[in-house]
Amino acid sequence: MEKDSTKISMAVIRRLPKYHRYLKDLLDKNITRISSKELSRVIGFTASQIRQDLNNFGGFGQQGYGYNVDALYYEIGKILGLDRTYRTIIVGAGNLGQAIANYTNFEKAGFVPKAMFDMNPKLIGLKIRDIEIKDIDTVEEYIKENNIDIGIICTPGPQAQSVADRLVKGKIKGIWNFAPVDLKVPAHVVVENVHLSESLFTLSFLLKHCQNESSGTL
Amino acid sequence: MEKDSTKISMAVIRRLPKYHRYLKDLLDKNITRISSKELSRVIGFTASQIRQDLNNFGGFGQQGYGYNVDALYYEIGKILGLDRTYRTIIVGAGNLGQAIANYTNFEKAGFVPKAMFDMNPKLIGLKIRDIEIKDIDTVEEYIKENNIDIGIICTPGPQAQSVADRLVKGKIKGIWNFAPVDLKVPAHVVVENVHLSESLFTLSFLLKHCQNESSGTL
Structure with a gap:
């Protein structure tokens, strides 16, 4: 549908999942x-912004009709690559890795x-749900043999690059880090x-710099 | 130090934690x-970008000397509001809430x-580490009595707004949602x-649209 999706700005791309959710x-x-x-x-972007965003992918609205919600949901899902399933592995079986393994919504969205x-x-x-924890030394072979698409890295920082190197050797296609x-x-x-810490530090920045001025009551 | 930090773009603000980390x-x-x-x-931004970013906060480099790493780390930490501690609560004691409670790095950074x-x-x-799980019905009172700064919402989507309403009533200052x-x-x-799903769907978009062209070998 789209002509050259690699030219689309990351800002537009990052808004697509939000459209999908709404x-x-x-x-x-x-x-x-x-x-x-x-x-x-509903979504909080201007109508013109929405039209511009969707025009990147061919445009979907009809003058005087608006948008068919079901069709638009389906098309944006397709653009996001959600019309298929992905085979994933989680590297790092600590708290975060286990939380992600237990979070079934990702699986419902097609990330298995x-x-x-x-x-x-x-x-x-050990197993989390029915997902077995395997030896990291076998990861390259496992990726190749099981045609894994996405590796989810949940290790501490110092191990992450060497894990990524292994995933790349196994011919992983994408990494969620x-x-x-x-x-x-x-x-x-x-x-x-x-990057959770970066998000948290953004919050503390905003708390320090943007809160007092807008609220004299707290 | 800075003149009007509320005028600083979110793009600059979101780069600060990265400087801090590097x-x-x-x-x-x-x-x-x-x-x-x-x-x-090292950091992957242009030197001019770095100068521009830091000039928002008064600038730190010296011509011919460069940057004093320790001083710059300290100053950026201060700008990010990391020169103090924050009292936090976690609402939603499922997998993600427990993972965050168990992740001691946030506490080391001052988010207790x-x-x-x-x-x-x-x-x-029940307790996660030494952190007790309390009844959600007591959260407003707890925030007020314990001077809580930040509420971390780890509930499913449908509960999140009503939790946020309670946090606001308790006079929370910031929410990490x-x-x-x-x-x-x-x-x-x-x-x-x-928004983890939005991040994951961005990955699947990039897998679908940006991968094949740059790789003929996979």
Whole structure:
């Protein structure tokens, strides 16, 4: 549908999951059709912003009709690559890795965890739900043999780069990185970071600089 | 130090924790002084970008000397509000809430979890490390009596807004929100979101659209 999606800015790309989420909410409320003005009110972007964003992918609204919620939800899902499933592994079976393994919403969205990996012999062999924790030394082979798409890195920072190197050797396609480091990987491997500390420190910045002025009462 | 930090763009603000992290890495390697060129190489922003970013806060480099790593680390920490501690509570004692409670690095950075809250009677009274899980019905009172700064919301989406309303009533100052919703709170309450599904869907977008072209070999 889109002409050259690699030219689309990351800002637009990062808004797409938000559209997807709001459209799902509308569907859950049995709203099947929505004007761009009303969609704008719900989602908090301007109607013009929404039109611009969606025009990157061919545009979906019809003059005088607005948007068909179901069709738009489906199309944005397809653009996001949610019309298929992904085989994932979780590396690092500590608290965060276990929390992600236990969080079934990712699986419902099509991201299916096939195995976990750790270096701690006490964890190897255990299961989280039905997902087995395996020896990190076997990860490259496992990725190749099981055609794994995405590696989720939940290790401490110091281990993350060597884990990423192993995933790359196993021919992983994408990495979802929770470790507080910026990974070095070849250009064909996609990395998306979740840097929790950076998010928390952004909050403390905002608390320090933006709170007092807008509130004299606290 | 800064003149009007509320005018600083979110893009700059979100880069500050990254500077902080890289400066810490340099300190750990006993590097006490660094040229803007070398800092640029390490952190991956241009030297001019770094100068611009830091000039928002008064500028720190000296012509011909570069940056004093320790001083810059300290100053950026101060700008980020990391020169004090924060009293936090975690609402939602499921997998993610427990993972955050167990993750001691946030505490080392000054974000000290004082209590957890849940609505599940089976969880109330249990402890994660030494952090007690309390009844959600007592959260407003607890925030007021214990001068809590930050509420960390780890509930499922449908509960998040009503939890946020309670935190606001308790006079919380900031919310770190992991629930997949956009919270409505008064302007004086700062919200920072971690929308994990949106991050994951961004990854699948990039896998679908940006991977094949740069890699003919996978």
